[in-house]
Amino acid sequence: MSGPVDPVTELRAAVISCVEDLRGGSLEGGGVPSLERPPKAEFGDYSTNAAMLLAPVLDRSPREIAEELASKLSETLSDRIERIEIAGPGFLNLFMSDAWYRGTAAELAAAGEDLGRPPQGVGGTLLIEFVSANPTGPLTAAAGRHASYGDAVARLLEFTGTRAIREYYMNDMGAQMERFGLSIAARMKGEGVPEDGYEGDYVVEIAERLVADGMGADDPNALSLAGEEIIVSGIKDTLSGLGVEFDHWSSERALHDAGSLQRALDDLAEHGHIYEKEGATWLRSTEFGDDKDRVLLRSGGEPTYFLGDVAYHRDKLERYPEATLFDVLGADHHGYVSRIKASVEALGFGDDRLEISIMQLVNVVEGGEKAQMSKRKGEFVTLESLIEDIGPDATRFFMLQRSNDTTVDLDLDLARQTSSDNPVYYVQYAHARISSILRKAAAEGAAAPDAGGFEGGVDPSERQLIKRIAELPAEVLEAAERRAPHRICAYAMATAADFHAFYRDCQVVGAEGDGVEASRLALCGVTRQTLATTLGLLGISAPERM
């Protein structure tokens, strides 16, 4: 027997059914009763606010309703519940029995690799566009945040039954590519870079490579194309090093050459949302909530960056008619959100087809000092050097640890430490420690893991650990729906902490008592699976030895 299980939701279902009984009808409107871990152990294992929510509906006092709910729940849960207390303004505090803990542990163990997978997944298709850094230079450390985030969201959704597609969009057209080509040409001739050119040393390296390939400095356009090829191949290598692989690389130039920009323009014209003014072609984006209308074709006739982006979104929407688009943008692009949403609507697609997350900035901190970041000046920490410095696992963990709308201060001194101070190693260490126990058990011919096969008491540390693991499906669902992988980081750390406490209190191999060793080995196995799964969702390795 295996498959997704969700013990907390099962318990919640029991509460809801009792509430519906008492109310004499289904729960529409009103709130859904909570079922949560109370702040203090003295408040039991789980608590619910059901009686407080019911009070205004039934027009009776919360404590009175709580009494009735408690007796109904006791009946429904029978030997799974030890006792129910009524506290505070009308909370029902549930104290679960050893039988429930044993049953839950057995259920979790039976889930195998499906442990933590929410039984009711999210479904659908999400096309995630992320990183999409310009192909005029190597990826910066900040791109590592986008890469880690987009990939982790994709992994989370895949785990919940959603098809995730990863795309990278290259703005390989226009003025910046010209400046890039001119910068390479200047370096070939040994000259200083032109105004607004790219000053980084990598441009010198590219120039040297292209000279070696026999290229001349007289065709900046050709140089920019050749330079782009080198840059993009480097970007792919860097992302691979982080464990991020894209399904599709879209190119603005390719879209342009295929006539997609023109088609997008025709589409918008057909829908009646464009007009001419001062020689330029505009999108009436204000009609869809944007601050001002936006230029699609300049008065010279060249397309703007924005038109390319409109064409790209149209292309995505048509390639995957079932998909929701998800754009991961940097904080410096937030002004872009309303216009791109407007364009999607102007093309006749529903506004629920596009979702956008804004990533706040990344500061790399060393010795308490923030490193400067300027791509054009060539002063920045590259993602490649960051990965080389602290490794892909620490890079991902530190980038993912914070919610996307807060700035990340990546402390290199901390990230470099291979000690308990470093949260990555803390979690990985727990996984390695369990692996070591299981190795020892195998070597010493310990009992086969069996979560439910004993009648003794369950240790408080075991209870804590089982409860934590039982929360995983809800945690995964929440993180997936809210596109919030940082919750998984916090969850993984909490699970590791619970395991270390269990390790302190409970001997596993050679434990005294009938079936105790077998049940603890099973709990170790379930914990290891939990850590492996959560680390996997973050794209971080789960080592067997450290």
Add this chain to the structure above:
RNA sequence: GCCCCCGUAGCUCAGUGGACAGAGCGACUGCCUUCUAAGCAGUGGGUCGCAGGUUCGAAUCCUGCCGGGGGCGCCA
């Protein structure tokens, strides 16, 4: 001026209506003949930016203000 994000412990941050507000780091104190001390336990530390409002209940929702960051091009 307008728009977006943030303001919670010394530092970095969790916590999008529930019970006396949490974690990691830093500081201080203990614990390795015992399954990995990359670990555990304990101590100290906060007017949740300020002021109103909604609610039985607000760090959380609403309004105003203060402080920090980012953005407001026929650049990308």
